[in-house]
Amino acid sequence: MIKVGIIGATGYAGAEIVRLLQAHPDAQVVWYGSRSYIDKKYSETFGNFYKLVDSKCLDDNMEELANEVDVIFTATPQGLCASLVNDDILNKVKIIDLSADFRLKDVKIYEEWYKIEHKSPQYIEEAVYGLCEINRDKIKNARLIANPGCYTTCSILTAYPLVKEGLIDPDTLIVDALSGVSGAGRGGKVANLYCEVNESAKPYGVAVHRHTPEIEEQLGYAAGKKLTINFTPHLVPMNRGILATEYATLVKKDGALPTASDIRAAYEKYYGKEKFIRILEHGVYPETRWVEGSNFTDIGFKIDERTGRIIMMGALDNLVKGAAGQAVQNMNIMFGFDEAKGLDLVPSFP
Template sequence: MIKVGIIGATGYAGAEIVRLIQGHPKAQVVWYGSRSYIDEKYSSIYGNLFKLVDAKCLDDNMDELSKECDVIFTATPQGLCASLVNDEILNKVKIIDLSADFRLKDVSVYEKWYKIEHKAPQYIEEAVYGLCEINRDKIKGARLLANPGCYTTCSILTAYPLVKEGLIDPDTLIIDALSGVSGAGRGAKVANLYCEVNESAKPYGVANHRHTPEIEEQLGYAAGKELLLNFTPHLAPMNRGILATEYATLIKKDGDLPTKAEVRAAYEKYYGKEHFIRLLDDGIYPETRWVEGSNFVDIGFKIDERTGRIIMMGAIDNLVKGAAGQAVQNMNIMFGLEENTGLDLVPLFP
């Protein structure tokens, strides 16, 4: 059995890792780390795990964790993982970090967008960006893995094949995305109160959301050049879900736009054999309710011949494929297991 430790086990993403590992046949949680709830029973915080988890919350002592665990998930705010990691720990245990500490390869970009000093820049180059369907081969040998964010996972996967195949002009890419409220975390904030969120939708982080450089960097690798794009997130009155709607100009070949068949062929080339990516039938478009509680990514598209543009759409559960599910998928790859181990979750409905 893979011995799992979690730092930040009482946040939404950490709790989702706990839920997923409960159903994992090859892993078990041996350390429920939480600064806020030390010595409290975990099931008293998350009642859905009553009589399923009897353990108490412990601290976030990564040195001690590295002695008792095979893998540590850090589901914590930016800055914590980087402040704790060192060579001694990395030589003993694998780390899957759900924060942004090791996602960006340019430390100056990280410090500009996250407004904090990076505490371990020496590990940035080594860290593997854990977008499973794109970086699978690199993930296999990783000891430090940067788990992508929820907006970024959906946004990148939705456009990646068309950028990679040169079917769209990536400099024209515009991304609008909706997120459920759980994406803001479990901390108490006035803006996330029921009466503030219910029956409303709003944009935020307009032109300066900190997931923007992550999307630009990863799609830039696919394009083979640096990218600048517009990314506008929106908060929607739902618990879970990300819906990304993306627009880009199609690149003509011999004066003609790519056909629907050519676009679908590009998606099939990269995702046709992917377990967790579902390419929807023509005329069917993603909905967050069809992926809720699962590790699936649903993708659809529509060519607008009138404008010469394409509309690409993707949907995920922000806490599963957008956080904990992808983290467990990465763990499976790192430990040589089938990727869907413990993750064959049928989406919840209604």
């Protein structure tokens, strides 16, 4: 049994980690960290944990926490984990950071897009980008994991095999993605109030969303070159879910465009044995309702022969595979557990 500490346990992603670990046979949460609710019972903050979690919320003292647990999840805003981590802590405990502090390998790009100074750039190179299906071997021996963002997980997984196999021109890639409101976090913001969101859909962060360089960097590794893409997120009136629709020009080989069989073979090559990626049948497209509450990513595609382009679609639950579920999956890999422990969840519907 490993001991787990969570800093940011009273945010949506932190609470989802707590929920998932309630069903994990080899992990026990012993530290529910929260700046806003110190000494308040955790179940008073989230009533769904009544009679399940009796503990009180503690502070975010990572120095003390590192002496108490085997792994720390930091489900916090950008900048906090980087300001707290040090050699002494990393020598004692593994850290899975759900913020963007260690996702980007170029500190200048991080500071440009996030508008804050990075407090511990010396750990950026060491940190492993925790996209489990792609970086599993690196994750196994890591002590610092940069857990990917929700938009990025969906966008990267949807396009990765086709970029890696050279079936699409990645420089033509356009990503349109829709997110439920929980993706914006639990903090009070006028733009996320019920009356502001209900019965409406809107683009935001157009051409400047902070997940853009993360998608570019990771797909750039697959392409073997630096990429520049178009990424436009949209807020839609639902609690959970990400749906990414991606467009790219197909690349001819021997004078012919790839067929649907070629595309499916590429997805099967990389994901055929993956438990948490479901490649949908031909003509079936992802829907957020079929992944809600689960760690699955559903992927479908359609070749547009008229334009010589492909339309790729992916869906996941932004709080599970897009955040907490992937973090637990990373933990399982790091500690040598079965990856599915705590994550064997049937999507909930309706």
